[in-house]
Amino acid sequence: MTAITDPQRESFRLSMLLSDTRYRSYTFQFIALLCLIAAMAFLGMNLLSNLAAQGLNISYDFLNSPSGYDINQRPIPYDSQSTHMRAAMVGILNTLIVAVLACVTATVLGVFAGVLRLSNNWLVRKLMAVYVEAFRNVPVLIWILIIFSIMTVSLPAPNAFRGETPAASMIFDAFAFTNRGVYTPLPLMGPGAWFVVLAFVASIVGIFLLRKYAVQQLFDKGRIVPTFWPSVALFFVPTLLVYFLLGRPITLEYPVLQGFNFQGGIQIRGSLIALWFALAIYTGAFIAENVRAGIQAISKGQTEAAGALGLRPNRIMKLIVLPQALRVIIPPLVSQYLNITKNSSLAIAVGYMDITGTLGGITLNQTGRAIESILLLMLFYLVISLTISTVMNIYNNSVKLKER
Amino acid sequence: MSDTHAQTVAFVRDTVIPQKAPPALEAGAVKWVRTNLFSGWFNSLLTIATIYVIYLALSVLVPWIANGVWIANNIRECRDIMQGSGGGCFAVIADRWQQLIFGFQYPSEAYWRPSLAFLLLFIAIAPVLFYKVFPRQMLVLTAIYPFLAFYLVWGGTILIPVMVMVGIGLGYAAYTRLVNRSFTAGLFGGIAVAFVAWWLGRYVTGAAPTLLALEPVASRDMGGFMLNLILGTVCVSLSLPLGILLALGRQSNLPVVKGICVVFIEFVRGVPLITLLFVANVVLAYFLPPGTNFDLILRVIIMITMFSAAYIAEVIRGGLAALPKGQYEGAESLGLDYPQSMRLIILPQALKISIPGIVNVAVGLFKDTTLVSVISMFDLVGMIRGPILASTDWNGVYWELFGFAALLFFIVCYGISQYSQWLERQLATDHR
Numbered sequence: 001m002t003a004i005t006d007p008q009r010e011s012f013r014l015s016m017l018l019s020d021t022r023y024r025s026y027t028f029q030f031i032a033l034l035c036l037i038a039a040m041a042f043l044g045m046n047l048l049s050n051l052a053a054q055g056l057n058i059s060y061d062f063l064n065s066p067s068g069y070d071i072n073q074r075p076i077p078y079d080s081q082s083t084h085m086r087a088a089m090v091g092i093l094n095t096l097i098v099a100v101l102a103c104v105t106a107t108v109l110g111v112f113a114g115v116l117r118l119s120n121n122w123l124v125r126k127l128m129a130v131y132v133e134a135f136r137n138v139p140v141l142i143w144i145l146i147i148f149s150i151m152t153v154s155l156p157a158p159n160a161f162r163g164e165t166p167a168a169s170m171i172f173d174a175f176a177f178t179n180r181g182v183y184t185p186l187p188l189m190g191p192g193a194w195f196v197v198l199a200f201v202a203s204i205v206g207i208f209l210l211r212k213y214a215v216q217q218l219f220d221k222g223r224i225v226p227t228f229w230p231s232v233a234l235f236f237v238p239t240l241l242v243y244f245l246l247g248r249p250i251t252l253e254y255p256v257l258q259g260f261n262f263q264g265g266i267q268i269r270g271s272l273i274a275l276w277f278a279l280a281i282y283t284g285a286f287i288a289e290n291v292r293a294g295i296q297a298i299s300k301g302q303t304e305a306a307g308a309l310g311l312r313p314n315r316i317m318k319l320i321v322l323p324q325a326l327r328v329i330i331p332p333l334v335s336q337y338l339n340i341t342k343n344s345s346l347a348i349a350v351g352y353m354d355i356t357g358t359l360g361g362i363t364l365n366q367t368g369r370a371i372e373s374i375l376l377l378m379l380f381y382l383v384i385s386l387t388i389s390t391v392m393n394i395y396n397n398s399v400k401l402k403e404r
Numbered sequence: 405m406s407d408t409h410a411q412t413v414a415f416v417r418d419t420v421i422p423q424k425a426p427p428a429l430e431a432g433a434v435k436w437v438r439t440n441l442f443s444g445w446f447n448s449l450l451t452i453a454t455i456y457v458i459y460l461a462l463s464v465l466v467p468w469i470a471n472g473v474w475i476a477n478n479i480r481e482c483r484d485i486m487q488g489s490g491g492g493c494f495a496v497i498a499d500r501w502q503q504l505i506f507g508f509q510y511p512s513e514a515y516w517r518p519s520l521a522f523l524l525l526f527i528a529i530a531p532v533l534f535y536k537v538f539p540r541q542m543l544v545l546t547a548i549y550p551f552l553a554f555y556l557v558w559g560g561t562i563l564i565p566v567m568v569m570v571g572i573g574l575g576y577a578a579y580t581r582l583v584n585r586s587f588t589a590g591l592f593g594g595i596a597v598a599f600v601a602w603w604l605g606r607y608v609t610g611a612a613p614t615l616l617a618l619e620p621v622a623s624r625d626m627g628g629f630m631l632n633l634i635l636g637t638v639c640v641s642l643s644l645p646l647g648i649l650l651a652l653g654r655q656s657n658l659p660v661v662k663g664i665c666v667v668f669i670e671f672v673r674g675v676p677l678i679t680l681l682f683v684a685n686v687v688l689a690y691f692l693p694p695g696t697n698f699d700l701i702l703r704v705i706i707m708i709t710m711f712s713a714a715y716i717a718e719v720i721r722g723g724l725a726a727l728p729k730g731q732y733e734g735a736e737s738l739g740l741d742y743p744q745s746m747r748l749i750i751l752p753q754a755l756k757i758s759i760p761g762i763v764n765v766a767v768g769l770f771k772d773t774t775l776v777s778v779i780s781m782f783d784l785v786g787m788i789r790g791p792i793l794a795s796t797d798w799n800g801v802y803w804e805l806f807g808f809a810a811l812l813f814f815i816v817c818y819g820i821s822q823y824s825q826w827l828e829r830q831l832a833t834d835h836r
Contacts, residue, residue: 029660036664043691050690121447122440123454137817138810139771141785146810149802342676349778360682370686377682378675385674 047371062367063088069362071353073269084363091358092380098275098354099341105280106340107333110287117292128288135285140343144278148350151270155179158261174254176262181269183255183262190249199242206238207231271352279340287336294329295321327399334392338385345381355380468492468803478797496801497808500792504808507627507782508791514559514619518630521556524549525637533823536830550641557626557634559618567605571598587743623701627782629812631701635783636770639708643769644762646709647716648755652746654717655724665717672714677772680707685779704776712769719761723754756831763824767817774813784809 017027051057063085070080075093078086117128135143156168158178170176176183214225243250255265298321306320347354348361355377364373428434442448471491475498476482482493497504506515528549531542551565575598583590626634653665672680684703692698727750735745755762777786788805792798798805 025658029658032658032661032664046693047690049694050692053694119450120440120443121450121454123458124450127454127458133818134814137767137771137814137821139774139785139813141774141777142806142810142813145785145789146802146806149806153800153802345676345678346775346778348678356676356678360679364682364686370682371690374679374682374687378671378679381676381679382671382674386670 058372059369060372062363062369062372065367067363068366071358073272073353084359084367087363088355088359088376091353091355094352094358095341095344095347095354095356098272098279098347098352099337099344101276102279102283102340102344103337105276106283106287106336109280109284110336111291113284113288114291114295117288118295132285132288135282136289140278140282141346141349143282144274144346144350147278148270148274151181151274152179155270158257161257161262170255174252176255176257178262179270180261181267182273183265183267185252185254186264186266188251188253190251192246192249195246196239196243196250200239203234203238206234210234269352271347271350274350275344275347275352279343283336283340283343286339287333290329290332290336291325294325297328298324327401330399331392331396334388338388341384341388342381464490472804474498479800482801492804492807493801494804496792496798496804500798503628503787503792504784504805505628506630507625507787509625509627510621510630511619511625514621517556517559517618521553522630522633524552524556533827555618557621557630558623559620561609561613562616562618563605563609563612567602567609571601571605574598574601587741587747623699626701628787629784631776631781631783632770632773632813635701635705635708635773635776636766638705639712639773640766640769642705642709643711643713643716646713648720648751650713650717651720651724654721669714669717672711673718677708677711677775678778680711681775681779683707700779700781704779704781708769708773711772712765715765715768716762719758719765720754722761723756723758724750726757727753759831760824760828763820763827767820770820771813771817784812 012023016023018024064083066081067084067087068080069087071078071087071090071094073094074090075097076086076090078090113128113131116124117132119125119128155177156179158176158180160167161170161176161178168177174185210225210230211227214227217223217225253264255262255267257263302320302324303316306316311319344354345356345360348356351357359373359380360377364370367373425431429438441451467490469492471486471489472494473482473485473491474494476485476493476495477499479493479496482495486493502512502515506512506518510518528546531538531540532546548569551569555562555565575594578597579590579594581590582593650665650669653661654669656662656665681704684707685700688698688703688707731749731753732745735749738745740748774783774785776783777789780786780790782790788809792805793800793802
């Protein structure tokens with residue numbers, strides 16, 4: 001009879017690196033690491049010898065030298081004597097401006113279209129399907145170029161607004177749509193204007209507190225506190241009161257035709273509008289699909305159960321379906337926001353001066369610092385992407401269904 | 405009870421009344437309209453608003469298409485013919501369709517070659533797309549197609565693609581011989597055999613460089629929609645295997661491999677494609693050995709392939725994660741090693757789940773191929789913005805050209821997404 005004993009513990013042999021699964025993973029990782037290092041070394045050596053052959057080096061000094069070019073949309077003070085660094089900052093701000101504008105518009109459009117795609121109305125449903133399919137299946141670059149052509153080709157030149165019987169006229173004497181951009185009134189902040197802004201912010205906070213209080217009262221004492229009309233009143237009354245009491249500190253500066261162009265007001269350039277609306281409409285189509293999928297993901301039993309409890313349809317939507325649907329909708333929504341930010345780099349096709357247009361465009365071409373510029377450019381987009389996805393992960397973990 | 409009734413009820417019907425038609429308002433088209441379009445005041449308002457929107461769109465579109473001018477030599481002639489009727493100047497498409505489709509440098513006597521390659525594409529992918537309809541033997545055509553398409557589009561002697569194909573065939577034969585012993589041996593043996601075959605093949609092609617040669621066309625002469633299609637198909641098919649490898653790497657429990665894959669995927673997904681194209685355009689040359697000179701199209705293919713591989717890897721990772729753990733454990737308990745369990749158990753299922761996602765990535769990538777126009781390559785959008793709109797003949801014909809481009813992309817992308825939805829229904833194995 002043989003006794004069952006533990007197999008004799010083998011001492012480590014070199015061949016076990018290949019044959020024993022316990023050690024084989026180390027071999028593989030070592031090989032992978034070697035390959036990586038070899039590839040890096042190969043690329044690095046090539047880079048060094050190429051740079052040496054062309055008498056170049058890697059240096060970021062160019063960021064501190066004067067840029068020598070103008071940027072037509074400047075959120076912060078900038079002229080051609082400013083540094084390349086400053087130009088890149090302007091570019092970053094312009095990127096953020098168009099990204100935020102497009103995100104907000106795309107969300108509104110997408111939620112609207114997504115809800116209407118589930119409407120009872122056959123015609124509306126079909127129209128929204130046509131919108132979604134038409135915009136999802138055509139490259140965003142083509143949409144940007146189409147809207148840019150509308151802005152620059154179809155709209156009248158500023159001098160069409162001139163004369164006794166002008167070919168074009170301003171809307172409400174405040175908005176002018178020209179091929180050089182859209183002109184809107186600019187709010188001028190007089191002394192005391194900040195109090196008005198402060199009052200407005202305070203009343204918004206007040207509305208939130210009121211709603212919170214109402215919910216608390218409902219849960220604690222079963223008392224229903226009216227919120228709708230008080231909210232409306234809170235929204236308008238304090239701000240207007242402060243505004244008139246301080247003697248109307250905020251005035252509007254209207255754009256006026258002077259010489260060959262409009263002066264005053266805010267000029268929104270055609271390139272910004274093209275980028276903004278093309279990104280918004282294109283991404284809106286994707287968001288519409290996300291919203292639809294999110295609402296459809298909530299099982300019908302939830303709606304029916306809520307109906308059985310006696311809730312009315314709008315309350316069912318607000319209290320039962322939407323909070324659950326949001327959990328499904330928000331993650332893809334945020335990745336659409338990321339897509340908007342990344343797609344805003346297409347600005348370069350219409351000459352909008354975002355970070356790709358300044359740092360990756362003119363700065364690169366003027367200084368010839370291709371590696372440095374593109375590295376910084378990628379770093380910027382990476383930082384934005386990673387920040388948003390980190391925030392996203394935190395949110396996802398907080399709304400995750402807690403299963404015990 | 406029944407007795408009392410017998411006296412009070414004078415008449416009891418003993419036959420069934422013939423069925424009446426439903427009220428006119430509750431049947432047929434009228435009912436459909438009432439429930440679907442005018443079920444309430446809000447719905448009716450919505451319907452009227454929608455009809456107005458459709459009317460506005462049609463009132464521009466219909467005259468634009470109906471009064472369109474198809475024969476003219478330039479935009480001024482077009483305008484003379486139209487006399488302000490609001491029609492479109494479609495003559496630009498009739499005049500320049502070769503440029504829009506093939507680019508402006510592809511030799512015109514060779515247009516049949518990419519056209520034939522395009523038609524053959526359908527024959528080649530049909531057995532993959534509709535695998536239930538077409539016999540499996542047709543997959544041979546799919547395997548031959550890439551080489552045939554290369555031969556047709558780029559030209560040159562037929563020996564180059566044939567030799568490449570022979571190398572791959574021999575490598576595959578060696579792989580099937582050795583894979584039963586060990587996957588690693590099969591893989592490396594196959595690769596080694598293929599390289600030896602290619603190395604020997606060089607002498608064969610060198611011996612007869614003009615055998616069955618088509619006129620060679622350089623990559624930089626490709627353009628138009630053809631370039632979009634080439635970039636789209638080549639990059640998607642190359643990025644699929646790369647994406648699978650990256651996904652497996654990211655799921656693996658070897659920290660070094662996993663780290664490399666995570667960093668690569670997150671980096672590529674975090675930057676816009678345009679920056680990667682800039683890299684291809686101006687930076688990549690610095691990282692290649694001095695003296696090597698890739699053409700731009702090849703560099704662009706490398707970068708776009710990396711880009712889509714990262715996205716496909718994430719889709720496939722989703723598929724891998726969605727598989728129940730029992731599948732992994734089951735494969736292990738059968739005694740399969742890692743390559744076997746992946747090839748035979750995990751990947752077939754994971755890839756099946758990932759198909760819709762992969763198709764989405766492919767459609768997105770195909771649309772993104774228009775970005776190459778930014779780095780001055782003349783794809784469809786590049787052709788429109790460059791040579792055509794800049795020419796004195798057609799300067800100012802925006803809507804017709806962009807509309808044409810949008811239509812081409814719409815047809816391809818909508819077709820693919822409809823196919824993907826159909827396939828999803830076909831593959832649905834969960835019986836709901």
